[in-house]
Each structure stands twice: as structure tokens, then as C-alpha cells.
Amino acid sequence: KNEVEQSPQNLTAQEGEFITINCSYSVGISALHWLQQHPGGGIVSLFMLSSGKKKHGRLIATINIQEKHSSLHITASHPRDSAVYICAVSGGDKLIFGTGTLLAVQP
Amino acid sequence: KAGVTQTPRYLIKTRGQQVTLSCSPISGHRSVSWYQQTPGQGLQFLFEYFSETQRNKGNFPGRFSGRQFSNSRSEMNVSTLELGDSALYLCASSLGAGDPLENEQFFGPGTRLTVL
Numbered sequence: 001k002n003e004v005e006q007s008p009q010n011l012t013a014q015e016g017e018f019i020t021i022n023c024s025y026s027v028g029i030s031a032l033h034w035l036q037q038h039p040g041g042g043i044v045s046l047f048m049l050s051s052g053k054k055k056h057g058r059l060i061a062t063i064n065i066q067e068k069h070s071s072l073h074i075t076a077s078h079p080r081d082s083a084v085y086i087c088a089v090s091g092g093d094k095l096i097f098g099t100g101t102l103l104a105v106q107p
Numbered sequence: 108k109a110g111v112t113q114t115p116r117y118l119i120k121t122r123g124q125q126v127t128l129s130c131s132p133i134s135g136h137r138s139v140s141w142y143q144q145t146p147g148q149g150l151q152f153l154f155e156y157f158s159e160t161q162r163n164k165g166n167f168p169g170r171f172s173g174r175q176f177s178n179s180r181s182e183m184n185v186s187t188l189e190l191g192d193s194a195l196y197l198c199a200s201s202l203g204a205g206d207p208l209e210n211e212q213f214f215g216p217g218t219r220l221t222v223l
Contacts, residue, residue: 031209041144041195043214050209086150090209093163095140097150 003027006087006098013105019074021101023087026068033095034061034072035086043086046072077105109134111200111215119221125186128218132179132200138162139181140212141173144195153196156181185220193222 004025013019023032034046047054047061049070054061058077063070074081082105087098112131120126132139140163141153152165156175173183179200185192197217201210 033212035212035214041197041217041219043197043199045211045213048209048211088150094165095142095152097152099149 002099003091003096004087004089004098006085006101008101009099010102011104013077013103015078015105015107017077017105019077019081019103019105021072021085021087021103023070023072023098024068025070025087025089025091025096027089027091027096029068029089029091031090032063032070033088033090034070035088037084037086037100039083046085074103079105079107081105111198111213113196113198113215113218115218116216117219117221119223120188121223122188122190124188125184126188126220128183128185128196128198128220130181130183130198130200130215132181132198133213136200136202136213137179138201138210139175139179140199140201141181141183142197142199143167144197144217145191145193150197153183188222190222193220195219 007022031050033048035043037043049063058075060073084100084102086100088095114129138157140155144150155163159175170186175181195217199212199214
């Protein structure tokens, strides 16, 4: 069993829909990162959080330390949100990555 | 402010050769981390350098090594290349205050290495 699990693995949505991507982890962590990777490889850090909730534009990230679970929400989704979303946790001396969620937003 | 740069962007090598990849962090960032991304294994953490010292290390064989210079630029070396080393190699920089892995990571565009 992977130490960081993401769901769903693939997600197709219609433009304007509310999207949720989930991340569960089994190790003790000091921080959790949400990353976005577009085709071609470039990775952008969306959020880093260790408690509570953060919001940036249409993106919201939450984390529940007790339940070892985090969610990334996208409101009013747009085709430009199509990308792979990756959850990563800082566990001790290394970053551990989830396998990613491939999101396709159709116009 | 310029972003993280990596050179070269693409590289083709043959088995048994060695390769050196370079990463220049954002000005003022003192921590540089390296990652390997493959279709089968996804993203994996290689190592992290801070002030010229390796502070964190992932589970990779000793063929993978790195170093960091006084200007925070970092190089990664892979010796005796194997077919399985074909991957996208990404570096990321962060300010590095406290635990670098608890800082926001700024990624470079990556170097795509193909081993034939």
C-alpha cells in the first residue's frame, strides 16, 4: 500500500463544475504540498499546508491532520485547469508523492 | 525575478555512460532538491542540498549523487547509466529556512534524459 494515496486517478468534468481531489496518507507528516503539472512537465506548487485551509483564487486546499486526509477543491472549473494534480507529504527527511490525479475539463 | 533553470533540457546517453545535470535556483534560495519522474514510479525524491550540504536523501543507489556550490547552484550526477534511468529529472528550490521540505518548492522545467 502506498504511503500517499490519491483519488480519483482520472477525472473528467464539464466547464463550471466543482471539483474535489482527495489525498490520504499513512505516515506522520510536517507539511503537505499540492502540485500541478501541465503536459510537457512543468510543475507548479499550488499550496503547502500543515493545518486548516488555504484559498488562492478558485482553488481551496484543506487538511485534517487527525484523519490524515487532504482535499483540493476547484470551483468554477475551466479547461485551463486540465492538468495532473499531485499530492506530496513531507515525512521526516523526504518528500513522498502520490501518483497524481489526471483532470480533464471539457468546454 | 528569474525562475529555476535547468540545463540541458534534453539529453541522450547510452548505457554505462555518466551524466551531469545542472540546476540554478531562484536568487536568494539556498535549498535545492532533485526529483526523478518516470511513468512507472511517478515522482520520487532524490536528495536535497542546503548551504552546500546534503541534508535529506531518498532511496536511490549510490550511482546518483549531487553537490551544491557556494552560489547555491547544484549539479546531479548519475554514473554507469542504466536503461531504467531514463526519466524527467526535476529540481526545485526553496528559501530553506527551517526544514527545507516544509517550504514552498519552486520547480524548474526539468531535464529529460533518455538512456539507449
